[in-house]
Amino acid sequence: MKKIVVEGLKYRxxxxxxxxxxxxxxxxxxxxFIGIIGRNLAGKSTLCQALMGLVPHFYKGAYGxxxxxxxxxxxxxxxxxxxxxxxxxxxNPFTQVSGSKxxxxxxxxxxxENLGVPRAEMMPRIESAMALLGIERFGKRNPFDLSGGxxxxxxxxxxxxMAPDIIVLDEPTSQLDPQGSEEVFQAxxxxxxxxxxxxMVEHKMEKIARYSDRVMLLDHGRLVDFDTPxxxxxxxxxxxxxxxAPIFARICQGLGIRTPQTGLYPMTLDDAYDQVVNWHx
Amino acid sequence: xxxxxxxxxxxxxxxxxxxxxxxxxxxxxxxxxIIGQNGAGKTTFVKLLKGLLKPVxxxxxxxxxxxxxxxxxxxxxxxxxxxxNPNDQIFKNKVLDEVMFGPLNIGQSQxxxxxxxxxxLAMVGLAGRINDNPYDLSLSERKLISIASIVAMNTEIxxxxxxxxxxxxxGKEHIKAIIRDLVAQGKLVLTIIHDMDxxxxxxxxxxxxxxxxxxLDGSTREVFAEEEVLRQAHLEPPHVTQLAHRTGLPGTxxxxxxxxxxxxxxxxxxxxxx
Ligand SMILES: Nc1ncnc2c1ncn2[C@@H]1O[C@H](COP(=O)(O)OP(=O)(O)OP(=O)(O)O)[C@@H](O)[C@H]1O
Ligand SMILES: Nc1ncnc2c1ncn2[C@@H]1O[C@H](COP(=O)(O)OP(=O)(O)OP(=O)(O)O)[C@@H](O)[C@H]1O
Ligand SMILES: [Mg+2]
Ligand SMILES: [Mg+2]
Numbered sequence: 001m002k003k004i005v006v007e008g009l010k011y012r013x014x015x016x017x018x019x020x021x022x023x024x025x026x027x028x029x030x031x032x033f034i035g036i037i038g039r040n041l042a043g044k045s046t047l048c049q050a051l052m053g054l055v056p057h058f059y060k061g062a063y064g065x066x067x068x069x070x071x072x073x074x075x076x077x078x079x080x081x082x083x084x085x086x087x088x089x090x091x092n093p094f095t096q097v098s099g100s101k102x103x104x105x106x107x108x109x110x111x112x113e114n115l116g117v118p119r120a121e122m123m124p125r126i127e128s129a130m131a132l133l134g135i136e137r138f139g140k141r142n143p144f145d146l147s148g149g150x151x152x153x154x155x156x157x158x159x160x161x162m163a164p165d166i167i168v169l170d171e172p173t174s175q176l177d178p179q180g181s182e183e184v185f186q187a188x189x190x191x192x193x194x195x196x197x198x199x200m201v202e203h204k205m206e207k208i209a210r211y212s213d214r215v216m217l218l219d220h221g222r223l224v225d226f227d228t229p230x231x232x233x234x235x236x237x238x239x240x241x242x243x244x245a246p247i248f249a250r251i252c253q254g255l256g257i258r259t260p261q262t263g264l265y266p267m268t269l270d271d272a273y274d275q276v277v278n279w280h281x
Numbered sequence: 282x283x284x285x286x287x288x289x290x291x292x293x294x295x296x297x298x299x300x301x302x303x304x305x306x307x308x309x310x311x312x313x314x315i316i317g318q319n320g321a322g323k324t325t326f327v328k329l330l331k332g333l334l335k336p337v338x339x340x341x342x343x344x345x346x347x348x349x350x351x352x353x354x355x356x357x358x359x360x361x362x363x364x365x366n367p368n369d370q371i372f373k374n375k376v377l378d379e380v381m382f383g384p385l386n387i388g389q390s391q392x393x394x395x396x397x398x399x400x401x402l403a404m405v406g407l408a409g410r411i412n413d414n415p416y417d418l419s420l421s422e423r424k425l426i427s428i429a430s431i432v433a434m435n436t437e438i439x440x441x442x443x444x445x446x447x448x449x450x451x452g453k454e455h456i457k458a459i460i461r462d463l464v465a466q467g468k469l470v471l472t473i474i475h476d477m478d479x480x481x482x483x484x485x486x487x488x489x490x491x492x493x494x495x496x497l498d499g500s501t502r503e504v505f506a507e508e509e510v511l512r513q514a515h516l517e518p519p520h521v522t523q524l525a526h527r528t529g530l531p532g533t534x535x536x537x538x539x540x541x542x543x544x545x546x547x548x549x550x551x552x553x554x555x
Contacts, residue, residue, distance in 0.1 A: 039449040040421040149319030179515040247520040254541035281548040
């Protein structure tokens with residue numbers, strides 16, 4: 001089932017000259033895990049906002065083409081209705097915090113109240129989301145007294161608690177420690193296997209290669225490629241788009257190793273291990 | 282004299298909930314990374330160095346000045362800190378004013394401040410943006426502005442708290458070059474960071490913080506050889522090192538180039554089977 005359909009999307013912020021998104025078209029199936037990559041200012045965050053309606057409803061600006069999410073045309077649907085289907089974890093967790101709640105627990109409850117979730121249902125959802133992100137100790141803490149990584153964990157937990165059909169995460173692990181970051185990817189993968197559709201912007205190419213079903217490469221507002229991680233990261237023009245392939249692929253490239261079946265470079269630790277361990281010059 | 286000396290440092294925000302437990306350390310000329318789990322106390326530690334927080338016990342001595350006896354303003358000419366969240370640092374509505382604020386504040390002349398601001402903005406690749414409003418810039422650009430603001434102050438000690446947040450490949454390369462340049466100028470550079478590949482490629486010395494203590498302190502290569510200790514601290518070795526351990530390649534390679542060189546050398550040494 002097509003969960004997201006984007007057709008000829010063009011968008012320009014008010015008072016700017018260039019298109020932030022330029023003729024972008026793609027389709028995403030329910031339950032897919034989609035990685036979005038691209039250099040700074042490529043348009044990744046703008047595309048995230050276009051999926052949950054902040055573009056164009058909040059930012060205004062010039063808009064063309066269409067975004068359809070679960071059958072709803074985003075430009076013609078109110079944000080509060082879209083919020084029932086699409087949850088967004090913001091690039092900067094500080095931007096996401098409401099600022100009006102005195103504790104982490106109330107901060108998570110705030111999102112659920114807005115969705116009209118009954119009180120009785122709220123507590124188990126909040127508690128399991130906090131446990132999933134390892135912040136259960138901080139329920140009574142003021143959100144602004146958390147460390148950077150703890151606050152980012154709270155931002156992810158508050159969206160997961162809302163149990164959206166589609167979750168959009170804009171660099172959600174940029175402040176997490178290495179194990180925390182791995183745990184978040186595993187948790188999100190588990191949600192995607194249960195049917196949640198996942199869109200994840202990331203600069204950590206090793207994680208994108210390991211966890212995405214398909215990877216979207218954006219540059220200057222255009223969709224350059226949308227294919228399997230192996231194919232996208234084996235392009236020989238990646239540098240032109242400001243992207244370096246995952247480290248494992250770069251090592252294999254340095255040794256001249258390709259996966260025999262596909263002729264592409266191994267992308268993940270496991271695949272690189274299989275090829276490198278048997279390698280003879 | 283060491284530029285930074287820490288003796289038996291103890292700190293908590295709330296009595297009975299210790300954050301830093303009896304840390305003693307000295308920093309020398311080696312470029313140094315501080316790594317550790319979320320909540321380990323890294324940001325708290327550098328706020329203590331900068332004098333924004335005062336020790337509950339022990340001493341922090343910056344260029345011979347005990348932070349307990351000095352004001353933040355007096356310390357500011359010795360030590361600069363790039364905040365983890367740029368929004369905590371940026372408050373002017375023109376990029377140039379923002380980057381000149383720190384230098385002017387510690388007594389640089391208008392001309393010197395302008396010159397250093399221009400140089401620092403060029404270093405981060407934002408020379409063309411002096412008239413922009415920082416609030417209109419993206420997170421990656423605001424982070425670079427906050428780095429330029431501190432570099433322009435030209436202090437002897439510079440601390441970066443998560444400098445690579447939101448940076449793409451070229452942004453990270455830019456920041457690597459800035460750190461190397463500052464070290465070459467003889468400055469003491471400390472960097473808190475969660476990107477282990479960046480640590481492997483950039484820093485000579487690495488400290489692992491865990492639950493308010495220093496768990497490991499050594500050359501970056503020594504530290505990344507300690508896979509088990511890193512795991513306990515919720516960290517992991519760099520990707521290159523992970524593949525090396527898995528494939529039994531000796532010597533803890535830290536970069537793609539080192540791995541390829543070692544692997545080729547190992548291949549060349551393999552006895553030829555007839
Ligand atoms: N609120 C805004 N007002 C005006 N222009 C904006 C705004 N937000 C983004 N832009 C512009 O739109 C383009 C795309 O920006 P966007 O933030 O989507 O990129 P990105 O790929 O998310 O970048 P990054 O990796 O830095 O997060 C850029 O040219 C940017 O300057
Ligand atoms: N203002 C505060 N009041 C109370 N506790 C705080 C405050 N600021 C931080 N803490 C707590 O102190 C501990 C150390 O926080 P700190 O910000 O130093 O961690 P960190 O190592 O920088 O983590 P991160 O990698 O997430 O940035 C954390 O458990 C945090 O929740
Ligand atoms: Mg972005
Ligand atoms: Mg921190």
